[in-house]
Amino acid sequence: MALKNFLASLLLAAPLAVAHPGKEEVYAHAALPLERKSLAHCSADFAQPAFIKKTVEIHGRELARVKRSLGIEDKPKLRPRDYISVSRIDHKSSKAVTKGMELSTLFSDAGACMLMPAVDQGPLYVQGEEVRKDITGGEKGIPLTLVIQVVDYKTCQTVNNAYVDVWSSNSTGIYVGVQGYPGMGDPKDASILKGTTLRGVQPTDSHGVASFDSLFPGHYEGRATHIHAIVYLGATKQANNTITGGRAAHIGQLYFDQGLITAADKVAPYNNNKMRITQNTADFLFMQGANGDDPIVRYALVGKDISEGLFAWIRFGINQAANKPVSPAAWWTDKGGVMNPKGPVGQMNGGGGGGWGGWPGGKKRAAKKVEADEE
DSSP states (O other), X not given: OHHHHTTGGGGGGOOOOOOOOTTSOGGGGOBOOOSOSOOGXXXXXXXXXXXXXXXXXXXXXXXXXXXXXXXXXXXXXXXXXXXXXHHTSOOBOSSBOOTTOOTHHHHTOOOXXXXXXOBOOOTTOEETOOBOSBOOTTOOSXXXXXXXXXXXXXXXXXXXXXXXXEEOOOTTSOOOSOSSOTTSSOTTOGGGGGOOTTEEEXXXXXXXXXXXXXXXXXXXXXXXXXXXXXXXXXXEEOTTSOEESOEEEEEEEXXXXXXXXXXXXXXXXXXXXXXXXXXXXGOHHHHHHHSSSOOBOEEEESSSSGGGOEEEEXXXXXXXXXXBOOOOSEEEETTEEEEOTTXXXXXXXXXXXXXXXXXXXXXXXXXXXHHHHHO
């Protein structure tokens, strides 16, 4: 009962969300136009007792599971716009998480009900990753349980049987799974293609909820700290635990409070990250996504401090009729990763996976492209 009401108020206003080092091609993440700025018309539906009760139960089970796994009984602490005003919102819950507390008092602060802005998937997407909840892959970092609820922005109904595909960088700002991208490891190291860390897929349940056990992403130059997500509709799960078919109805990114990022960067191994930090308000994709929307997750600590983990939640308002183009940098197969010669990174490298035309010879070309991106 306590764990049920824990999330309730949370949902009366869940936010919705919007790829890469300043070393990306501009075309790799040009924002697409919004179809609608607001989900305010859905507020009555999201406020229905049955809707709140169901969401509270699902989010509550996830939070309770994370706390049990850490042996924590109590005491973690846990709150129409333009991108500047959004960046000033404190998305941390003002409530303390204690044993037996009312979940509704935490999750009432879920953010605005806005349509998630759609963007290109970025240059480092790997298509065909496995359906799995735990995507940490043995990496070290701050545990992050990420809960995403998918709703139809027109009908205000939850979207079940969708597949949410997420990917992000590790604690030191590196993406695994794609070979030859500047700043993401040795461009000639083919073993990078074998990595699947912080990449995975989860289905939405009967209440439109998908959740992942992940890690807080690290920062890297040129982009604010973020996580990517694609929502697939009509896909089919295969015997090899991957999905095929369907269409990408939503492609977006979600962000974090700047203060939370600063706190995370003081924790090992994040404090070993030497790349320059890009503030949310200096990231043009964040600006586009937060001009009318709030793509920053709400969150709570699950332990006495940030090192013990975070529980974060957000609501995606999607257009189920949409069919977004997807151009992966690589595909995951039963033999490991395979570069896509026609993908964003393959095109940078002249159709190969070896890395910017020979690196370091091609590095000058990369630098020029980076400079052009930053202008």
